[in-house]
Amino acid sequence: MWLGHTAKDDYRVYLLGAGASYHDTMTKRLPLPLANQFFEEKYLEEFWRSRSNLVDYPFEDSNLHKILKHSFGFIRKERTAVNVEDVFSFLEVYLSTYNSNTSTRHILEEARRELLIYLIDLIRMLSKDRNVEDTIHNLVLMSLGKNDSVFTFNWDVLIDYSKELDIYWKKREPVYKSILNPYSGPLVNEEKTMEWHYREGVNKGDIGLILRLHGGVGLAHCADQSCPGNATPIELYPGTPVAEFDSCSFCGSELKSMILPPFVHKTYRSNRFINLQARLAADRIKSATELVIIGYSFPESDYEAITLLRLFRPNPDLFAGMSDLIQRKLIIVNPDAENPIFQEKLSRIFSPNTEKWKYDMINMKLYYSTEKFLNEDVKPRVDWQLKEYKNEREMNARKSSGAAGRITPPVDWWEK
Ligand SMILES: [Zn+2]
Numbered sequence: 410m411w412l413g414h415t416a417k418d419d420y421r422v423y424l425l426g427a428g429a430s431y432h433d434t435m436t437k438r439l440p441l442p443l444a445n446q447f448f449e450e451k452y453l454e455e456f457w458r459s460r461s462n463l464v465d466y467p468f469e470d471s472n473l474h475k476i477l478k479h480s481f482g483f484i485r486k487e488r489t490a491v492n493v494e495d496v497f498s499f500l501e502v503y504l505s506t507y508n509s510n511t512s513t514r515h516i517l518e519e520a521r522r523e524l525l526i527y528l529i530d531l532i533r534m535l536s537k538d539r540n541v542e543d544t545i546h547n548l549v550l551m552s553l554g555k556n557d558s559v560f561t562f563n564w565d566v567l568i569d570y571s572k573e574l575d576i577y578w579k580k581r582e583p584v585y586k587s588i589l590n591p592y593s594g595p596l597v598n599e600e601k602t603m604e605w606h607y608r609e610g611v612n613k614g615d616i617g618l619i620l621r622l623h624g625g626v627g628l629a630h631c632a633d634q635s636c637p638g639n640a641t642p643i644e645l646y647p648g649t650p651v652a653e654f655d656s657c658s659f660c661g662s663e664l665k666s667m668i669l670p671p672f673v674h675k676t677y678r679s680n681r682f683i684n685l686q687a688r689l690a691a692d693r694i695k696s697a698t699e700l701v702i703i704g705y706s707f708p709e710s711d712y713e714a715i716t717l718l719r720l721f722r723p724n725p726d727l728f729a730g731m732s733d734l735i736q737r738k739l740i741i742v743n744p745d746a747e748n749p750i751f752q753e754k755l756s757r758i759f760s761p762n763t764e765k766w767k768y769d770m771i772n773m774k775l776y777y778s779t780e781k782f783l784n785e786d787v788k789p790r791v792d793w794q795l796k797e798y799k800n801e802r803e804m805n806a807r808k809s810s811g812a813a814g815r816i817t818p819p820v821d822w823w824e825k
Contacts, residue, residue: 420556420617421699423549424718428704428743430563432779433544434535441535441565444671444708447493447528448477450486456531472520473527476500494710496524497672505674529564529651529666533626536565545703546571548783552790553577554797558617558693562705562714564668566627572619576798580616588620588685589628590641618693620686622677622714628667630682631657640681642667673710687717694720701740703779707754719758722771739773742782746775 427443434440442452457468468474469485477483480499481491500521503509509517541547549559550571561568572578621628627645629652631638638659645652652664669675669683677687694700700721707715721737739761745751755761761773776782 419698420554420558420693420696421701422557422693422697423559424700424702424705425545425549425559425561425563425568426703426705427563428706429545429561430565430567430704432704433546433567434539436540437535437538439535439538441532441563441567444494445490445492447531448483448489448491450489452531453485456527456534471523472516473523475516476520493524493528494671494708497521497670498674498710500524501670501672501674525666525670526651526653529626529653529668532565533651536567536570536626539567539570543783544571545779545783547574548787548791549703550575552787552794553617554794555580556615556617558619558690558697560618560620560622560690560693562623563621564623564626566625568619568621569627575619576794577616581619584616585619588618588689589644589682592637592641618689620690622669622683622686622690622717623671623675624666624668624683626651626666626668629655629664630667630680631660631662632665633657633660633662636660636662638662642682671710675710675713677713687713691717691720694718697721698736699738699740701742703742703782706743706745706751707758715758722759737771739771740776740782740786741773742776742779744777744779746777 427441430441431443439451439455442449446452453468457471474483474485476499477491477496481496482488483491500517504514504517504521544567546567550568551574553559553575555577559568575581624642628642629645630640630642633639636657636659638657649655652666655664656662657664667682669677669679677683694717700718702718707718721739723737739759741755743751755773759771759773762770776786
């Protein structure tokens with residue numbers, strides 16, 4: 410029996426991958442690069458030496474260059490398409506798994522540090538120069554309903570520039586702050602751990618979340634694991650130097666950028682902040698009715714992210730229960746959406762159904778044009794959201810009758 414589902418129970422989760430940031434900066438002189446563009450000459454030329462005195466030697470003399478040249482066949486200005494995730498994974502696995510003598514180890518460790526600082530510096534600087542109109546970040550944030558969420562896999566700060574466009578940001582902001590630091594809120598029950606209190610608060614809050622699942626270059630934390638500053642990242646002011654050149658205000662140890670490096674063993678278990686976000690994201694994805702994935706290519710090494718996405722499929726605990734009757738709609742926005750290899754990946758994760766509507770399957774719509782997606786799907790939601798917000802305020806104003814009914818939501822492609 411179809412029990413029906415009101416618009417109020419429907420909520421959407423947006424997931425933003427590297428393609429979303431590339432899109433929002435692509436008309437600029439230097440767009441935020443995709444994984445295989447970081448070593449192109451235009452980026453090296455601009456960002457290697459540093460803006461923050463981080464290295465004062467030429468790229469050719471760096472340890473990173475040695476690794477790129479010998480282990481990846483990189484030739485400056487000629488063969489540059491080396492995937493940054495492969496380089497990170499190589500360095501990590503070599504250091505952790507294979508024996509290396511002291512001098513090799515030194516080169517690997519230094520190369521890893523040089524790579525990390527190069528990436529952080531580059532991403533921080535390029536995030537500033539963004540498009541301002543019709544960007545994915547702006548429109549997505551403007552289209553958010555109270556229960557909708559946005560999760561980003563990107564380290565850049567584009568989402569920071571858009572947060573205030575969210576109509577519900579004032580309601581979401583305290584939640585966002587306590588995800589960063591659960592000790593910042595009031596203690597209500599000392600017997601419960603703050604984490605418990607926090608999770609309960611969020612889940613009862615009935616409000617969508619904005620999460621950075623892989624951390625970000627605008628966040629920093631203390632390098633010392635025993636310091637409270639390790640579990641609670643701080644937000645850096647735009648324009649400040651990379652965290653690695655600053656120190657912790659609690660204990661004076663080195664600060665580190667709060668990012669989950671893109672390598673094969675990366676894990677959401679790495680610390681409280683990343684882990685808490687991953688668990689909150691899982692809660693939201695499990696009960697979402699719509700999942701919109703923009704500019705993400707499902708890399709093989711993202712096991713934990715892919716596990717998270719697979720949770721969008723019907724929940725085995727609730728099999729044959731209400732959960733099964735939720736219409737699950739998957740929207741994929743990616744220029745590769747028509748590529749058979751890409752579709753094969755989607756099918757392995759979601760087994761989606763593109764033919765007709767079914768209760769027990771994920772119904773999918775593919776967009777290979779971002780502009781088409783923004784025009785057909787997101788912009789009508791932005792208009793609707795504004796009307797809905799006004800409507801809600803009117804309803805609150807004349808509480809008595811409830812005369813102002815809900816407006817029908819836009820975008821009903823799945824019923825056509
Ligand atoms: Zn500290």
